[in-house]
Amino acid sequence: xxxxxxxxEMTATEGAIVQINCTYQTSGFNGLFWYQQxxxxxxxxxxxxxxxxxxxxxxxxxxxxxxxxYSYLLLKELQMKDSASYLCAVRDQNGGKLIFGQGTELSVKx
Amino acid sequence: AAGVIQSPxxxxxxxxxxxxxxxxxxxRHDTVYWYQQGPGQxxxxxxxxxxxxxxDKGSIPDRFSAQQFSDYHSELNMSSLELGxxxxxxxxxxxxxxxxxxxxxxxxxxTRLTVV
Numbered sequence: 001x002x003x004x005x006x007x008x009e010m011t012a013t014e015g016a017i018v019q020i021n022c023t024y025q026t027s028g029f030n031g032l033f034w035y036q037q038x039x040x041x042x043x044x045x046x047x048x049x050x051x052x053x054x055x056x057x058x059x060x061x062x063x064x065x066x067x068x069x070y071s072y073l074l075l076k077e078l079q080m081k082d083s084a085s086y087l088c089a090v091r092d093q094n095g096g097k098l099i100f101g102q103g104t105e106l107s108v109k110x
Numbered sequence: 111a112a113g114v115i116q117s118p119x120x121x122x123x124x125x126x127x128x129x130x131x132x133x134x135x136x137x138r139h140d141t142v143y144w145y146q147q148g149p150g151q152x153x154x155x156x157x158x159x160x161x162x163x164x165x166d167k168g169s170i171p172d173r174f175s176a177q178q179f180s181d182y183h184s185e186l187n188m189s190s191l192e193l194g195x196x197x198x199x200x201x202x203x204x205x206x207x208x209x210x211x212x213x214x215x216x217x218x219x220x221t222r223l224t225v226v
Contacts (some may be wrong), residue, residue, distance in 0.1 A: 018168030021166075033215075040198070040222070041219070042200055042219050042220050043200070043217050044157065044217075045215070045216070066118060087152060087153075092166075094125040094149050095158060095160075095165045095168070096141065096165075096166075096204065097141075097143055097155045097158055097166050097168065098143070098145075098153075098155065098156070098202075098215065099151060100152040100153050100154075101146070102151075102152045
């Protein structure tokens with residue numbers, strides 16, 4: 001079966017750093033994606049990890065530990081526009097579909 | 111750069127009517143994925159196509175069908191619509207179904223279907 005868990009909501013202050021965790025138990029694994037989604041809009045790709053370790057991309061970094069079934073997304077120098085839902089998704093190794101977690105609603109306060 | 115194009119952006123239908131959603135993938139992309147996202151829910155995989163053949167099937171109701179055409183665009187046909195079908199429907203495209211390069215799918219802007 002597939003099970004992806006992330007916190008439902010988080011609050012952080014503008015300029016701060018926030019870490020959004022994601023744990024997964026899936027029958028197959030072929031990479032983990034993080035997406036940002038504003039209400040009513042399409043998910044926007046943020047990062048991709050297939051090997052263990054940290055991937056850095058500007059203000060966003062993502063970490064993966066396959067042995068622990070764990071990933072996190074790190075957002076630095078938070079801006080008000082970062083208020084959105086952040087979706088963790090595991091790519092299935094058969095056919096390549098994405099299996100999403102329920103999303104973490106991040107609120108950035110002044 | 112060209113993105114995934116979905117049409118229409120918004121659609122209002124009555125119960126028991128039919129709806130057709132269209133997806134035009136990024137040029138040269140040969141794989142299309144359809145997702146349904148209900149209010150406050152995460153996207154749920156419906157169905158995918160690779161080189162015009164169905165490659166995977168998720169939680170797609172029997173009332174729905176889809177296909178991919180020779181130009182790689184895809185259509186999702188929904189019949190006997192129910193109130194619970196009201197959702198955002200996203201299409202994503204990629205190059206290849208299995209060995210993808212290390213970048214994410216590109217999602218279209220979605221079609222918001224409202225069934226009344």
